[in-house]
Amino acid sequence: MSTYIVTVTSADRVGIVHAVTGALRDQGGNIIELSQTVMRGYFTIILAVEFEKPQNVEKLRTVIAYQGREFELTVAVIEANPRDVVAPVKGERFILTVLGDDHPGNIHGIAGGLASRGVNIVDLHARTDGPRFSMVMEAFLPSDLSPLELKADLEQFGKGLGLEAFVQHENIFLATSEPGPVRVGQSRMTHPSIEGAAGVSH
Amino acid sequence: MYRTEDVLATLGMVRSYKLDVRTVTMGLDLQPCASPDPKVLCDQIRARMIKYAGRLREVCKEVEARYGIPIVNRRLAVSPIASVAAGHSTEGILAVARTLDSVAEEIGVDLVGGFTALVQKGWTESDRRLIEALPEVLSTTQRVCSSVNVGTTAAGINMDAILRLGYILKDAAERTRSHDGFGCAKLVIFGNAPNDNPFMAGAFHGAGEPDCVINIGVSGPGVVKGAVEDLVANSKPTLGEIAEEIKSTAFRVTRVGELIGREVAARLGVPFGIVDLSLAPTPQVGDSVGEILQAMGVKRLGAPGTTAALALLNDAVKKGGSFASSSVGGLSGAFVAVSEDCALADAVERGDLTLAKLEAMTAVCSVGLDMIAVPGDTDAETLAALIADEVAIGVINHKTTAVRVIPVPGKKAGEMAVFGGLFGQTVILPIHAAGGSTEFVRHGGRIPAPLSSLRN
Numbered sequence: 001m002s003t004y005i006v007t008v009t010s011a012d013r014v015g016i017v018h019a020v021t022g023a024l025r026d027q028g029g030n031i032i033e034l035s036q037t038v039m040r041g042y043f044t045i046i047l048a049v050e051f052e053k054p055q056n057v058e059k060l061r062t063v064i065a066y067q068g069r070e071f072e073l074t075v076a077v078i079e080a081n082p083r084d085v086v087a088p089v090k091g092e093r094f095i096l097t098v099l100g101d102d103h104p105g106n107i108h109g110i111a112g113g114l115a116s117r118g119v120n121i122v123d124l125h126a127r128t129d130g131p132r133f134s135m136v137m138e139a140f141l142p143s144d145l146s147p148l149e150l151k152a153d154l155e156q157f158g159k160g161l162g163l164e165a166f167v168q169h170e171n172i173f174l175a176t177s178e179p180g181p182v183r184v185g186q187s188r189m190t191h192p193s194i195e196g197a198a199g200v201s202h
Numbered sequence: 203m204y205r206t207e208d209v210l211a212t213l214g215m216v217r218s219y220k221l222d223v224r225t226v227t228m229g230l231d232l233q234p235c236a237s238p239d240p241k242v243l244c245d246q247i248r249a250r251m252i253k254y255a256g257r258l259r260e261v262c263k264e265v266e267a268r269y270g271i272p273i274v275n276r277r278l279a280v281s282p283i284a285s286v287a288a289g290h291s292t293e294g295i296l297a298v299a300r301t302l303d304s305v306a307e308e309i310g311v312d313l314v315g316g317f318t319a320l321v322q323k324g325w326t327e328s329d330r331r332l333i334e335a336l337p338e339v340l341s342t343t344q345r346v347c348s349s350v351n352v353g354t355t356a357a358g359i360n361m362d363a364i365l366r367l368g369y370i371l372k373d374a375a376e377r378t379r380s381h382d383g384f385g386c387a388k389l390v391i392f393g394n395a396p397n398d399n400p401f402m403a404g405a406f407h408g409a410g411e412p413d414c415v416i417n418i419g420v421s422g423p424g425v426v427k428g429a430v431e432d433l434v435a436n437s438k439p440t441l442g443e444i445a446e447e448i449k450s451t452a453f454r455v456t457r458v459g460e461l462i463g464r465e466v467a468a469r470l471g472v473p474f475g476i477v478d479l480s481l482a483p484t485p486q487v488g489d490s491v492g493e494i495l496q497a498m499g500v501k502r503l504g505a506p507g508t509t510a511a512l513a514l515l516n517d518a519v520k521k522g523g524s525f526a527s528s529s530v531g532g533l534s535g536a537f538v539a540v541s542e543d544c545a546l547a548d549a550v551e552r553g554d555l556t557l558a559k560l561e562a563m564t565a566v567c568s569v570g571l572d573m574i575a576v577p578g579d580t581d582a583e584t585l586a587a588l589i590a591d592e593v594a595i596g597v598i599n600h601k602t603t604a605v606r607v608i609p610v611p612g613k614k615a616g617e618m619a620v621f622g623g624l625f626g627q628t629v630i631l632p633i634h635a636a637g638g639s640t641e642f643v644r645h646g647g648r649i650p651a652p653l654s655s656l657r658n
Contacts, residue, residue, distance in 0.1 A: 095204060097209060097213055123204075125206050127206075136204070136210070146267065147268055148267040151267075151270075164217075166213055167270065168268075168269050169269055171465075172212065172269045172271065172461060173204055173208060173209055175457040175458065175460070175461040176211075176212045176454045176457050176458060177208045179525075182457060182460045182461050183461075184464045184468055185468065
């Protein structure tokens, strides 16, 4: 099996997912993971696709772009190499929230602080609402890093920038937003993109 | 992937609306410490408290940091001391109280409840000794909290104990005169006391409980108030819609409590017990049960409608909490602790909220006439009659009620009583027709258990 990572961006229109996944199906690919969002009117999709035989990356890119030519897609395809996938940070999943005043460099500075502590961000949403900035991240904290230490780091960065930081284990959000039994202890899964990700047929 | 809105909604409860875990209370059985030698008894109590609760503070700090939810108090509720110290002299019972006080301080526990006697049907020699020791204990210890259960639906009401407690309250208040009779704030007189209540001053580790257990008291008046205010500001809700909003908010608050409780219990290697849903106010603006009623449209607390609004609130909290957790217990209702609730205290000061109205309100919520200051010259019999009225509401209606009343020495109705900290302050309420029921309470004996059929 050969796996490819495909990203597609364009102005948002109805039918893009249909076109992109159709092209992949026609080439014999099976989508094993997909994430899509629309941000400020622009569509972005990232897919992991498996093929029985190795594909020509440039040909695959061209086929997708052609299939969606009416949408003027920007397409990138790379081959997934198991050697590129490093072992995930061993630790637990926390939700990191930063709220406050919007400044250029907020995300860069916060991400730098997290990287220096070995924190692996696996999901991140940030937005501005007028002068207000909010950023919510899912991240794995190394087991030797306490949430209090990380909170102190982020607060140190946010000092003077009008930013507040919160570091909370994900279980608090599961407890308050899901009706299932309250869960304590370890996080749900270590790294969904590597372990146990189910294939999605199309 | 979590929705940003869900994350911010949960975070907002803590950040904007003062959601916290009011108390992590460890229930601890002290019966195995019993010994005829008072020194051995006290040594064994100390060893057992340290063995089980020695890490409570540390673990609470870990869990607080992990979830970003403040844990305001760490408390201990022990077996009723009248039973643990049965057979001991007054000196022995006082030594136990001092031991509880000093060990609580040593291990970083804020309060320890369980200096308790259960006398609903009658009292033992040990119960009487403990009750007689109350003024000394309440005036000389810092962290020891006391309770006396004087009635149950099954047993009736022990009027001998209630009359004696009228005198005990006067004595305890006098001994803490410089602090407006604050000693009485650490004594709760119950009808139908729960065995697993985590809130002070009435917590104790009752019969049928395991060796050690973690119980949780959540808070959240601010969260509920915020939810109701948002709903009212953005729509014209019916009362049914307001109840739905309170239910869903109570769900979230309860889930936070259960998560924290289970995590603390797991880390200590002891069972998790219950979440007490009670909306517990603090004197801070924005953390008040009275303000929720105001957000619902009862602008002047004490006006007609206050009891109905409180009934809606109390019921909706229970419904949301019961769906959130199968481990709901304790008192689980809205507290109307007057001095601890800025809106209620303001209503008392304005004259809108009277003792009679408060008593009516306690018929539809927990826990009773709580943190109420009355004139210092109120006679013991009148205090006893006040207790009897409130306990009767609970006994007849199959619910918990309680009295925590402070006769403030040297002060009259309308003057301010200041207790400080979480205990707050309040204007002293007048008692109408005080002294008018002396002969009734002096009859003594027991008011029989009520009929359980013909319930209208």
